[in-house]
Amino acid sequence: MPGIDECLLEVMRLPGARGAAVVDWTSGLALGTIGESPNGDHEATAAETAEVARMAAEQPVFAGDAAVAGPGTRTPGAVPPHPPGLPGLAVEDVIITTAPGYHILRFVETSFDSSVFLHLWLDRAEGNLALARMRLGDIAERLVLA
Amino acid sequence: MSPAATAPSGIPGHPALSPMLQRLAAERATGALMRDRGTLYLAEGQVVHAESPATPGIDILLTTGGTLRSEGWWDAVAQAGAGQRVGRYLVDSGRVPGGALELCHLGALYDAAFFALAPTHTPARFRYGVSHWIGPVRPVPVDAVQRETLRRRELLDRIWPDALTDSAPLVRAAHPLDAPVPPRQRRVLDLVDGARTATDIARELGRSAFHILVDLRRLAAAGMVATVRPAAAGPASAPGRIELPEVTADPDVALLRRLRDALEAL
Numbered sequence: 001m002p003g004i005d006e007c008l009l010e011v012m013r014l015p016g017a018r019g020a021a022v023v024d025w026t027s028g029l030a031l032g033t034i035g036e037s038p039n040g041d042h043e044a045t046a047a048e049t050a051e052v053a054r055m056a057a058e059q060p061v062f063a064g065d066a067a068v069a070g071p072g073t074r075t076p077g078a079v080p081p082h083p084p085g086l087p088g089l090a091v092e093d094v095i096i097t098t099a100p101g102y103h104i105l106r107f108v109e110t111s112f113d114s115s116v117f118l119h120l121w122l123d124r125a126e127g128n129l130a131l132a133r134m135r136l137g138d139i140a141e142r143l144v145l146a
Numbered sequence: 147m148s149p150a151a152t153a154p155s156g157i158p159g160h161p162a163l164s165p166m167l168q169r170l171a172a173e174r175a176t177g178a179l180m181r182d183r184g185t186l187y188l189a190e191g192q193v194v195h196a197e198s199p200a201t202p203g204i205d206i207l208l209t210t211g212g213t214l215r216s217e218g219w220w221d222a223v224a225q226a227g228a229g230q231r232v233g234r235y236l237v238d239s240g241r242v243p244g245g246a247l248e249l250c251h252l253g254a255l256y257d258a259a260f261f262a263l264a265p266t267h268t269p270a271r272f273r274y275g276v277s278h279w280i281g282p283v284r285p286v287p288v289d290a291v292q293r294e295t296l297r298r299r300e301l302l303d304r305i306w307p308d309a310l311t312d313s314a315p316l317v318r319a320a321h322p323l324d325a326p327v328p329p330r331q332r333r334v335l336d337l338v339d340g341a342r343t344a345t346d347i348a349r350e351l352g353r354s355a356f357h358i359l360v361d362l363r364r365l366a367a368a369g370m371v372a373t374v375r376p377a378a379a380g381p382a383s384a385p386g387r388i389e390l391p392e393v394t395a396d397p398d399v400a401l402l403r404r405l406r407d408a409l410e411a412l
Contacts, residue, residue: 026356058331
């Protein structure tokens, strides 16, 4: 039954993994970190990646069909239908490629209200992006499952 | 109400949030630090739990989303409360996955600490030896909690520098929405009714009150939500606190909208 630290350790077993974190994208809080961070400051990195995750999570273009109250609902007082409870995640992950590496932000779906993602910083020469992306998805699921 | 409204005027370069907390961490104290707006529980100088009436507790967060039924919560409290191991029991009995409990508890801890460490003139009290019945989940250093609390204050002020949004009843703007509102903010906006405060909305949605503050400040910055200002209070003091240059994220539309609203209100 893994916790945050066990999941981060597992992430670091991926080939080319340089650092990882569990981050809340509403507040920018780092809930857990491991390894290196690109600017040497895990907390600052978390605040920055949280901003990227939030943008991705909130853009209507990525939100699929019914999930967003778009500009179509201009009538004052008209409440657009949105599913009660917690809707599924519209965005699964965000991948950013830089010269030396990849950053994968993988959203974590929880049964309580949260806005959590896993951030993996992967070395470009040693890492395998496809493998890392798949594994990160598994780990994100296992983080919140028994 | 007034302390919350007046407090966050302190801009950057804050002094230590709580010298007492600093000292308790240094002496690796165990007990409960009771402040005006919440309580921090320490174990050997680390923060193990925090509570504040301003933000929903972990029981509400877990039961609202359906992670846990409320019978399950009360059963855990009955079984493990006396032994102060409710967190451990929830995981061991298979009611809540370990990772989910850590995420939820950590989030609740930092949120409650943010409110508990709000500036106050009431002296804090520390009761040595007291521990919380939730038991150990994932202790965090005092320094991390203080740093995060300061960072959160700055984050809120960067989004929209009006602290009254955090505590006052809120109203929706009279004009129709002319921009898409992300679903999470939308659910917050739907509950803004002229009476509810951020804390009320958080409790209703079973969400962290700090998350609600962030959403409400974004909505306020976009001109979609405004505070119900007490009519008696002199409006002359309000403009002094608004620092327009601080609002960086695409201010044009929101700024114009606020100007229009202000002109219409004349």
